[in-house]
Amino acid sequence: MSQTWIILGATSTIARSFARLASGRGDGVLLAGRDIDDMAATASDCAARGAPLAEVIAFDARNASSFKAILDQASGIEGTLSIAVFVGSMPTQDEIDADPSLISGTIVDNFTGPAEFLTMIAPLLEARGNGTIAGIGSVAGDRGRLGNYVYGAAKAGFHTYLSGLRNRMGRKGVHVMTVKPGTVDTAMTWGMDKLPFLAQPEKIAADILRGADRQKDTIYTPLIWWPVMTIIRLIPERVFKKLKI
Numbered sequence: 323m324s325q326t327w328i329i330l331g332a333t334s335t336i337a338r339s340f341a342r343l344a345s346g347r348g349d350g351v352l353l354a355g356r357d358i359d360d361m362a363a364t365a366s367d368c369a370a371r372g373a374p375l376a377e378v379i380a381f382d383a384r385n386a387s388s389f390k391a392i393l394d395q396a397s398g399i400e401g402t403l404s405i406a407v408f409v410g411s412m413p414t415q416d417e418i419d420a421d422p423s424l425i426s427g428t429i430v431d432n433f434t435g436p437a438e439f440l441t442m443i444a445p446l447l448e449a450r451g452n453g454t455i456a457g458i459g460s461v462a463g464d465r466g467r468l469g470n471y472v473y474g475a476a477k478a479g480f481h482t483y484l485s486g487l488r489n490r491m492g493r494k495g496v497h498v499m500t501v502k503p504g505t506v507d508t509a510m511t512w513g514m515d516k517l518p519f520l521a522q523p524e525k526i527a528a529d530i531l532r533g534a535d536r537q538k539d540t541i542y543t544p545l546i547w548w549p550v551m552t553i554i555r556l557i558p559e560r561v562f563k564k565l566k567i
């Protein structure tokens with residue numbers, strides 16, 4: 323049966339790689355995001371690579387009135403419907419400390435906006451009894467670090483939401499996967515130095531598609547982040563609070 327991905331945050335560097343990869347193997351893509359022209363270019367590319375459906379639609383995580391049109395379009399899509407959430411924003415901790423009002427937008431972009439959309443579309447997927455929801459979190463959500471704990475807190479909230487959604491949707495045949503990338507060479511990290519284990523977006527996209535096919539619950543990508551975060555999570559708080567990692 324054919325599969326179509328609704329890709330939220332489709333102008334993301336990783337999302338573009340994911341859309342191309344999925345299209346190349348014959349999946350359809352409905353690209354959802356804020357920059358229609360940028361997504362139209364990706365849609366043309368996806369169609370050329372073989373996507374049977376390659377369309378664009380407006381989505382703004384901070385404007386829930388943009389969600390309904392996507393639901394309407396989704397309900398008309400035949401075959402397996404899957405969703406991949408790439409939406410996210412990461413002001414630096416210094417920017418947030420100087421302007422704490424940035425916190426609420428960070429939480430909406432990384433957590434509550436996508437969660438509200440997924441909660442709205444969940445009954446449609448449950449009724450169909452198949453499909454995958456892949457939510458892109460971050461290793462930053464595994465522990466509050468000095469350098470980005472607001473972004474980390476938003477991702478931790480999204481991880482917990484996805485865990486509960488997995489419990490709910492799995493009972494109806496819908497698979498929910500939590501993706502925890504490490505550092506990736508994208509618009510979000512350009513200009514930052516000393517990024518450990520920096521991965522290319524194509525690698526992350528391939529891991530997400532493979533994880534979805536294998537119905538993984540949670541993946542670290544690249545895999546090196548699984549042992550790294552296991553160790554970091556085990557560091558006692560009295561030690562961790564003195565580290566600058």
Ligand SMILES: NC(=O)c1ccc[n+]([C@@H]2O[C@H](COP(=O)([O-])OP(=O)(O)OC[C@H]3O[C@@H](n4cnc5c(N)ncnc54)[C@H](OP(=O)(O)O)[C@@H]3O)[C@@H](O)[C@H]2O)c1
Pocket residue numbers: 331332333334335336337355356357381382383384407408409410411431458459460461502503504505506507508509510511
């Ligand atoms: N890069 C990394 O090292 C890294 C590591 C771990 C996790 N991640 C996560 O991976 C995902 C993809 O990020 P990326 O690295 O590919 O960075 P990116 O290119 O900056 O992508 C971020 C995406 O989020 C979209 N977005 C932000 N706020 C939005 C809103 N209110 N409504 C709709 N879309 C919104 C952006 O859209 P616009 O183009 O309209 O701004 C863009 O498409 C994010 O969830 C990020 O947190 C990244």
